[in-house]
Amino acid sequence: EGDGMRASIVLARTAPALAAGAGREAVTADDVRQAALLALPHRRRRNPFDAPGLDEDKLDQTLDEAGGDRGQDDDDPDPGPDGGGDGGGGGGGVPPQADGEDRTPPRADGGADDTPSQAPEGAPDAPGRPAGGEQRPVAAAEPFRTKTLSVPGLGEGAAGRRSRARTEHGRTTGSRRPEGALTKLHLAATVRAAAPHQRARGRVGRGLVVRRDDLRQATREGREGNLVLFVVDASGSMAARQRMSAVKGAVLSLLLDAYQRRDKVGLVTFRGREAEVALPPTSSVDAAAARLESLPTGGRTPLAAGLLKAHDVLRVERLRDPSRRPLLVVVTDGRATGGPEPVALAGRAGRLHRSEGTASVVVDCETGYVRLGLAGELARELGGTAVTLDELRADAIAGLVKDVTAAGRAA
Template sequence: MSTPYPFTAVVGQSDLRLALLLNAVSPAVGGVLVRGEKGTAKSTAVRALSALLPQVDVVPGCRFSCAPGAPDPACPDGPHEPGPGTARPARMVELPVGASEDRLVGALDIERALAEGVKAFEPGLLADAHRGILYVDEVNLLHDHLIDLLLDAAAMGASYVEREGVSVRHAARFLLVGTMNPEEGELRPQLLDRFGLTVEVAASREPAQRVEVVRRRLAYEDDPAGFASRWADDEREIRARVVAARALLPKVVLGDTSLLRIAATCAGFEVDGMRADIVMARTATALAAWAGRTEVRKEDVRQAALLALPHRRRRNPFDAPGLDEDQLDRILDGFPDDEPEPDPEPEPEPGGPDDNGDGPDGGGQRPPQDGGPDQPSEAPPAEPGQEPRPDTGSPAQDPEPARADAPADSPAAGAPEQAPVRAAEPFRTKVLSVPGLGEGAAGRRSRARTAHGRTTGSQRPRGQLTKLHLAATVQAAAPHQKARGRNGRGLVVRKDDLRQATREGREGNLVLFLVDASGSMAARQRMSAVKGAVLSLLLDAYQRRDKVGLITFRGRGAELALPPTSSVDAAAARLEQLPTGGRTPLAAGLLKAHEVLRIERLRDPSRRPLLVVVTDGRATSAGELGGDPRELSGRSARMLAAQGLTSVVVDCETGPVRLGLAGALAADLGGPAVTLDGLRADSLAGLVNNVRTASDTSRRAA
């Protein structure tokens, strides 16, 4: 086993280390979710924590790590006789993103259970992590049903396996730690709430700190054992402090004033539910124990709020997590401070004496104690575009010339680039789904064959049996009972009789947005409404666990503004900064969508796409393709339809006189057209059926 990177050698990252240590002191805090960009020492710090946890005493031979003094009465390996235990280090168990449900909770040997009537149970990762750490890297990429099982076990302290009338329960109390990169997608708000604390980490922009990170990392890779030995004293000191804080924790008093501050803080920030209050109380108590005190003070409540509340204030995926510290101070200062004054000597920071830099993989969100502020510099604001000018007959910014006598919004005119406008308020949309039955990643949009859902039939198992179809198994075995010499009440079942249940649920799709950003869309009121509609569809895609992509077209071509990703908020950010102007190369946009979908089909063939075209349907430029713009766009649309692509056209044309070009484009694509007003949930009745009908018609015609 390789030598882990020492916890105390992590440079900087004070909030991350403090959150991990507080959970080591009091696992009841509820775990930690670490959010940050790649290369910010998230995984390194988590893996290093296990060396600081005290050893645990276990019953010899128990696969579920029962404590000798208080064994689990329902332990599958029990009952356990009283006796001395065996000490072993606390485990850190990693849950891979691609793990199966059986690997997480354990599996029953269905064949032995039916044929022999025994509970042959193979423990899963939850059993291995009991009384230790369960670490989930890239937790935002974990399937929803695994996250539900994981968080239920963390909340109840036990894992339950129910399979065809056979039940197994075992204790599963562990420190849950998840890491994620927000660029790859967010967790659902209700799942975020189940993590006790959340820490945001970012890479340092201070050269001296980055140099120290590189120096320590290279020294560790050259000689892991020697590097760890240089930090052994600091590791022992932190380990002893964790043990002392655990012993002190039951003696810490949480006074009425502190409880009022906690309740007022959660109410002041409009946090949903009561879990935040409980987590804050436990965190403040752990902070006091970590500092060696037996009473909770105002600074403990403040620090607990900074760790426990930011992720609970998000109302939608486009809200950045965070907490207004000025508002927090005003709330806390509204109560009389009748608690003892802080000690004159400051408490030492967790993490060793050399706490002045960045993480070993390049990240730190706090400045060094002696180096002054270390705030990442904000990106410069986007260069404002040119404001609309009166029509003077001058050429547009697009390279193609425009007729001087054409109106600014006519198909023949090029328009100057406009500054980005803000999106209108998002609204709830109707569900757009892909027809048929897919087999893609679990989600909430289109029908699919999944591991979870309603049972629709049975089949012979391919590989290991996971979901037994009991009736089908009995039906397959029944005709052979006489030939097998059945002479009792039991059913003689063989492996060939076993049947796997087939189930139907929902899948997530790839929703590719093709947005017209040409001059005909440049009217500020129209573009604001268009962005609001796309933002509404993005919010719907987030809730349905889709991947999203964004293509824009204007001027002479199309641009992939955002490659397909699970990060819906990244798509919203790109949309917010989208400028408009120039001619309308509709064909270039459709061909770009064809190329993006072709590549994604190779990467993830099971994820079915849905194309959402947001345009008024005008095609005024062939761009670099040459030829008639309308003919090119119609030909490109029919090529996409011939491939069986499901599409929806959002018609952005406004005004009393409408040309109906978006409807013609929708007919070529084989999908429905819907207006911006019709996209709302209360006025879009029957759109799903229209999508299916149009797609089926297109396939029959092809």
């Protein structure tokens, strides 16, 4: 945004003179303002979670400082509601702190407090809280740089920066017989394949007799983008000790990582009696962040419903894009309280994902001195691994995150 503002200043200072020199009507500061409103909003974004838009008060102040005498122009004779004589942007009527005011869009809960009141599950509804035990959305904690979660094995999906894959570009790792047209010859492998047959082929002189069966295609290894499907527990237990703010911060961190690694993302949430697809798989990471920000909490924990809903989403996506491998990220404390036999149902749903080879990781959100370890049990059912919120940070000393199904292969 700073570069765009400087461009506006230059244009505000030079455009009138240029237009006058060309014999045309001078460009006014209002023209520059309209151009800035059209050109700058998308340029101010520094990451996909920044809201589009432009601070119009700051733009007006910048133009006032650049023009100097804009307050005395004939087209702006009104000194303002305060009646002050200072027409510039420096001294009149606007408190100094307004220039640095946070002008990001209001939070989904509509409040200024990052810690909205929360009550235990089943408590009477407090004033201002939605009925039915649902609690208002809370703001996410500050995102952080996460450890790399990757899908094990070698894929062949779209180019990206997450998991190992066979690609057209990258380092040469080996050779194979070509399937169809030969696109990249592996010279050394071709020579090795042809060399043992030279006498039988009647070789004379220095030349090497090479036939089609000797040709070898070079195999290259790079990185692919994956489908990262988040399954987020939004039940009442996740709101305990204001845990949901930290959980949202962790998911936002993983979303930012997915954006940088060119992944597709999807969001499934579960609470109360059912699960829902909050966002079908998409390349729009900022859309997932917006849905997460407005996510309310409350009710029981239908963990099995969330896992089964995720299974349906992945089944459809395998038909649409079979080459893109999925990574299932379940964000929960592991409790299951929704429906009959909730723990057994959750275990069966987890084994369903494991039987299909879905790579998975469980982000354990359980806090406090007494921990039940239910997220670890869920990770074993999924055939993946569990990491805590602290271990998810890239700068954490303990809990190095390896390939998400390393635990499943060991089992």
